[in-house]
Amino acid sequence: MTAFNTKNGVLHAENVALRDIAEQHQTPTYVYSxxxxxxxxxxxxxxxxxxxxxxxxxxxxxxxxxxxxxxxxxxxxxxxxxxxxxxxxxxxxxxxxxxxxxxxxxxxxxxxxxxxxxxxxxxxxxxxxxxxxxxxxxxxxxxxxxxxxxxxxxxxxxxxxxxxxxxxxxxxxxxxxxxxxxxxxxxxxxxxxxxxxxxxxxxxxxxxxxxxxxxxxxxxxxxxxxxxxxxxxxxxxxxxxxxxxxxxxxxxxxxxxxxxxxxxxxxxxxxxxxxxALVGNAGVLLTKVEYLKLGESKNFAIVDAAMNDLMRPALYDAYHNITTIAESPTQAQTYEVVGPVCESGDFLGHDRSLAIAEGDYLAIHSAGAYGMSMSSNYNTRARAAEVLVDGDQVHVIREREQIADLFKLERTLP
Incomplete structure (x- = not known):
């Protein structure tokens, strides 16, 4: 069984459509096989x-x-x-x-x-x-x-x-x-x-x-x-x-x-x-396209994942393949894939040819290593959920953080 494979134009993790995972568990979400x-x-x-x-x-x-x-x-x-x-x-x-x-x-x-x-x-x-x-x-x-x-x-x-x-x-x-x-x-x-x-x-x-x-x-x-x-x-x-x-x-x-x-x-x-070597290609990060911002010199696909979710591109200028999770009739254009964090270094991929519309989902591949483990709460962003797919079963192995979780250990001054 191929861990991540396309069936009828839809990307799957084992036997489960990634689109179903994204819709049920929301995004950003890490998916492992x-x-x-x-x-x-x-x-x-x-x-x-x-x-x-x-x-x-x-x-x-x-x-x-x-x-x-x-x-x-x-x-x-x-x-x-x-x-x-x-x-x-x-x-x-x-x-x-x-x-x-x-x-x-x-x-x-x-x-x-x-x-x-x-x-x-x-x-x-x-x-x-x-x-x-x-x-x-x-x-x-x-x-x-x-x-x-x-x-x-x-x-x-x-x-x-x-x-x-x-x-x-x-x-x-x-x-x-x-x-x-x-x-x-x-x-x-x-x-x-x-x-x-x-x-x-x-x-x-x-x-x-x-x-x-x-x-x-x-x-x-x-x-x-x-x-x-x-x-x-x-x-x-x-x-x-x-x-x-x-x-x-x-x-x-x-x-x-x-x-x-x-x-x-x-x-x-x-x-x-x-x-x-054991986990890198066993995981993807699912993210949703929030906005498409078209400009004279660059187009931006602004997604709901960010550098706090996947640090490697900002830290190392590391490359991760980024694909749609379902075929789209939209004409492909070249985009900077960026997140909502307030940093110019908040990017997930440069110059990617993608056929996408607002609301579509993307898969950021090879995210099983140093993805969730290096994530943070920068900009008071809750960390992603994690799920593990076993055949046709989806197991939530880490619940999505809630905003209130991020400051429950903090205190204001008397």
Whole structure:
């Protein structure tokens, strides 16, 4: 089954017409396909069967409880970057023993919560963080499992805002310092060295950066073995891209085969941290055309979704395909697709040829990753609803916010 397909001129999510969803649940609404989520996870896993592995979904890509629960049922672990994400994983039925905790700014309380939950591993990103984990673990009388997130200074060839593996990025420890830090960690009484972690960026569409980074990591593993520090797992991170427009990222089978070939004969568990790759093309954002504003130099399609609903275009100048959800007799024109937020940067697409009229619905594609998770209430706008389609069933997995919800925690002055 194709997750998003056209039947009789109407775009569907699995067996449900998107127009019916838009009319019943209003817009903006995020729509996800259960079959797409499930099949994508299984395709990623297919090349790893027979090898000890754990696929840790990067929660930041899409933290919906329903999606986390679905992946947990499929056997996934989770890559988290905050205490809040740990709480979400647990609330969704995820196993803390399959959680790796990344991020450069872990607080005392976050470290304590993770230790008490019994997570799989901390991905440590600085010497000061290592000392803090030792202190918190000692206070609790626990042993903290760690890996160092090693920064290999490899160019991921992606947008600079989502590149994380260069020496000028804030993430990880410098490759040149890693050996010494591991030796320090091995001497700490409440630290257990379990692995090596490397994550070089996101939306990577070439295979070579992954392999170059892994070569450096494997050299470090060999140096650690010579010093009697034995690694139980290698975390190769995430970052495999998706097709938004004309990108050609490596197929999962090609990617996993190349990684496993590098690891052949080493006898270590391999961890992956895919996020966007699993959810990006499993979701669309539905929006309604409120006004068509025709001008001398540009035409504007003003829709009810905005930069607060989908931040990526404003933040990265990112491209998302935008289509109508039903055939229209209207003549196509070129539009700037923009929202009602009071910012010139509030756009969802430039120069799009669309046959539309006021009141029509549009689908913004490839919105399953970093859509709802990055949304905000800017301009006091309620965040969108989320639904998940399973065959011919539509499940509301997040109710639309109400305006009163946005200031219920606020107080006026006495």
């Amino acid at each position: 259960r079959s797409a989520l499930t099949e994508t996870f299984k395709r990623f896993q297919a090349g790893l069967l027979g090898h000890e592995h754990l696929i840790c979904f990067a929660v930041k890509a899409n933290p919906s409880l329903a999606i986390l629960n679905l992946f947990a049922r499929l056997g996934a672990g989770f890559d988290i970057v905050s205490g809040g994400e740990l709480a979400r994983v647990i609330a969704a039925g995820g196993d803390p023993k399959k959680v790796v905790f990344s991020g450069v700014g872990k607080s005392h309380s976050e470290i304590q919560s993770a230790l008490e939950a019994g997570i799989l591993c901390f991905n440590v990103e600085s010497i000061n963080e290592l000392h803090r984990i030792q202190q918190v673990a000692a206070k609790l009388g626990k042993i903290a499992p760690i890996s160092l997130r090693v920064n290999p200074n490899v160019d991921a060839k992606t947008h600079p805002y989502i590149s994380t593996g260069l020496k000028n990025n804030k993430f990880g420890v410098a490759f040149e310092d890693a050996l010494d830090l591991y030796q320090q960690a091995a001497q700490m009484p409440n630290i257990a060295v379990h692995g090596v972690d490397c994550h070089i960026g996101s939306q990577i569409t070439e295979l070579s950066p992954f392999l170059d980074a892994l070569d450096k990591v494997l050299g470090l593993v060999d140096a650690l073995t010579e010093r009697n520090i034995h690694i139980q797992h290698i975390d190769v991170g995430g970052g495999v891209g998706i097709t938004y427009n004309d990108e050609t990222p490596p197929e999962f089978a090609t990617y996993t085969a190349a990684i496993m070939q590098k690891l052949a004969g080493r006898g270590v568990k391999v961890l992956f941290e895919p996020g966007r």
